[in-house]
Amino acid sequence: MRNHANLFLLCLIFMVLLSCRPPAEKGVIQEPAMKTVFYLPAEVINVQGNIVTIKVEKPVLFEGEVKLALQLAQEVIEKTYLLEGQKTKVDQSRVEVMRIIGNDILLKVLEKSHNFQPGDEVQIFLDRKIIAIKDFEVIMGRNREVGKYVQEDITTALVNSGQFNVVERLKLKSVLDELKLSQLGLTDPAGAKKVGKLLGADILLTGTLAATGDEWNVNLRLINTESGLITSAFNRKGRLQELKTESFREIKNIDGSFEDQASVLAGWILGTERNRRTGKGGYQKVYVDEKQGANGTSRSLAMDFKLGIKKVAKFKNRAIHAKISNRLKRDLTGYSGIKFYLKADRNLAVWFQVSDSQEDSTYEENWFHIIRVTEYWKEARIPFNALSIHKGRAQKLGTNQILQLNNVEKLDWVIPEGIFERGQGATIWLDEVTFY
Secondary structure, eight states: OOOHHHHHHHHHHHHHHHHHOOOOOOOOOOOOOOOOOOOEEEEEEEETEEEEEEOOOOOOBBBBBOOOHHHHHHHHHHHHOOOOOOEEETTTTEEEEEEEETEEEEEEOOOOOOOOOOOOOOEEEEEOOEEEOOEEEEEESSOTTHHHHHHHHHHHHHHHHSEEEEOOOHHHHHHHHHHTOOGGGGGHHHHHHHHHHHHHHHHHEEEEEEEEEEEEEEEEEEEEEETTTTEEEEEEEEEEGGSSGGGOOSOOOOBBBBHHHHHHHHBOEEEEESSSSGGOOOEEEEEEETTGGGGOOEEEEEEEEOSSOOGGGGGGTOEEEEEEEEEEBBOTTTOOOEEEEEEEEEEEEEEEEEEEOOTTSSEEEEEEEEHHHHHOEEEEEEEEEGGGEEEEHHHTTTTTOOOGGGEEEEEEEEEBBTTTTTEEEEEEEEEEEOOO
């Protein structure tokens, strides 16, 4: 009897422990962990004077099955660990990469003497490279947003690998516009060299996507700006359901610190707009201010703007306004609110707005909260259940007037006429944006 009682007690304790475990999240796919690599192990296979051939061992960065975008990122990283013409170190000796043939690397030792012998186990060090990524183009298929989402996933993986700094998209666009180069123009060696020189980029990445039946065919090209030549071209196919827009609703927290290049790519809309929504004679310029940030950080997102004196005909049914916008589609059901820091060069009001899509309507609803902004950094903390709906617009459009956090389409920080004077301008700064 005593043994039965002990067994019962052990079972009871085990059941209690199981009941204390957090429930598994349903419908959430965990991103696989990514290995960060700063050197490659290698073996010396041939030595002729100061010319040394080594065979490198390229690691698999992701464990298990990963989605198409991460497979592409792995391929990009593998093919750009080393670039022809690049100078680096093998153990303690300086070398220059002469030729790359698969995993075999032909090196020129830059030291006066060396002790490399066939069979030696060595390490070749990897320097961080600068990569410029041309917007991926959907050349076949109705879902044009797929290219953007695949590109963002690849960009994030490249930055997280520790191998790359990514050139801001607007800088690349500006250079391409200045040189009057299209995506095809980048395959011309002279054009690629010019772009690389102006951007300080080592590599250019271009890509196209085409829907074929129930799959997407993704083609990528890597261009070495030193030579201007395509060093690698490859493609992969993925199932269509993997790349539907719905699967790209971001569930992770927003990257709103602006302290690195990746945060600026994560849905933030940068650049200059004149007239249009800002009114005749109006403009807005959204950019990263690299001289100041909230809480002692060094960068923030800024907008210089001026509201026009009257509406432009094409936008006659909209209020004149300027805005900072993040257009990454999100599922925010895991959060209860948003917080951020704001300041301006004069006292003004900013209209924070969340737009959600409705299951029973083709229209979006707009939910808002007004924040008073001064010349000093001030934190705003807004619970989602404290947002107010634009009721008149919702009633006119016949939407359900329910905030659907699983279908958030965009976040906006708006300065509209009515709370700011026409013909007047200012600068606002936004930083440390996060969901809680």
